[in-house]
Amino acid sequence: MNRLFPPVTLLAFCLCTGATAQTAAKTSATPSPKTAPAVVTPAPGDVLIPAPSDAQVLFDGKDLAQWCRKDGSPAAWTVENGDMVVKAKSGNIQTKRNFGDCQLHIEWCTPENVSDTGQLRSNSGVFLQSLYEVQILDSYLNDTYWNGQAGSIYKQYAPLVNATKAPGQWNVYDIIYTAPRFNADGSLLSAARITVLQNGVLVQNNTTIKGTTFLEHPAYTAHGDAPIMLQDHGNAVRFRNIWIREL
Numbered sequence: 001m002n003r004l005f006p007p008v009t010l011l012a013f014c015l016c017t018g019a020t021a022q023t024a025a026k027t028s029a030t031p032s033p034k035t036a037p038a039v040v041t042p043a044p045g046d047v048l049i050p051a052p053s054d055a056q057v058l059f060d061g062k063d064l065a066q067w068c069r070k071d072g073s074p075a076a077w078t079v080e081n082g083d084m085v086v087k088a089k090s091g092n093i094q095t096k097r098n099f100g101d102c103q104l105h106i107e108w109c110t111p112e113n114v115s116d117t118g119q120l121r122s123n124s125g126v127f128l129q130s131l132y133e134v135q136i137l138d139s140y141l142n143d144t145y146w147n148g149q150a151g152s153i154y155k156q157y158a159p160l161v162n163a164t165k166a167p168g169q170w171n172v173y174d175i176i177y178t179a180p181r182f183n184a185d186g187s188l189l190s191a192a193r194i195t196v197l198q199n200g201v202l203v204q205n206n207t208t209i210k211g212t213t214f215l216e217h218p219a220y221t222a223h224g225d226a227p228i229m230l231q232d233h234g235n236a237v238r239f240r241n242i243w244i245r246e247l
Contacts, residue, residue: 042199051243059242094227100179110138112168127229151203159203186222
């Protein structure tokens with residue numbers, strides 16, 4: 001509802017413009033589109049969240065039966081001590097089933113021993129419908145571009161805050177995804193939207209995705225349900241406890 005307010009008096013204006021630096025710092029805590037998000041320390045602990053009764057388990061620590069390469073051949077990643085491990089240079093993997101609107105739970109971990117910086121530090125990603133990426137990266141004390149760190153919608157939106165745990169600790173993404181809709185002629189009816197919680201902290205709030213995330217100029221091309229894809233970026237990343245609910 002729009003409301004009209006009376007003119008601000010000169011006194012109020014002076015009080016406002018005379019605000020302290022401390023107040024100014026508080027109001028600037030919300031990150032502008034191209035500044036680094038504030039760091040938030042998530043709650044400690046490492047507890048597996050079991051899949052609810054209506055979920056499909058995509059990885060339970062035993063095998064890669066639910067996954068394959070893009071051409072349908074077996075996924076080339078490995079399973080070690082109950083974790084799905086990226087096998088560098090083996091290619092992306094994707095679910096054998098297609099999905100649209102969904103709730104996706106996925107846990108990921110980067111190596112405790114850090115050897116790289118920026119986008120080379122345990123880079124991966126989870127792609128909804130194989131097109132729209134939520135970035136995975138070791139963003140703990142790691143400078144990189146604002147829309148390329150963990151929790152970002154890659155190259156489109158920075159996370160609201162940086163809630164990444166230290167290397168060697170498990171991070172959790174809970175993703176609520178609404179797929180795009182298209183008209184009969186292939187034109188866009190409604191864009192995809194996504195909400196992401198990282199380690200229980202909101203990092204994307206019903207964000208409107210601009211289009212395919214790895215394009216320089218994001219755009220939509222009509223499509224239907226498609227696989228969930230995990231990225232092999234040539235870096236070491238582990239995954240566990242992956243499940244999905246269709247909405």
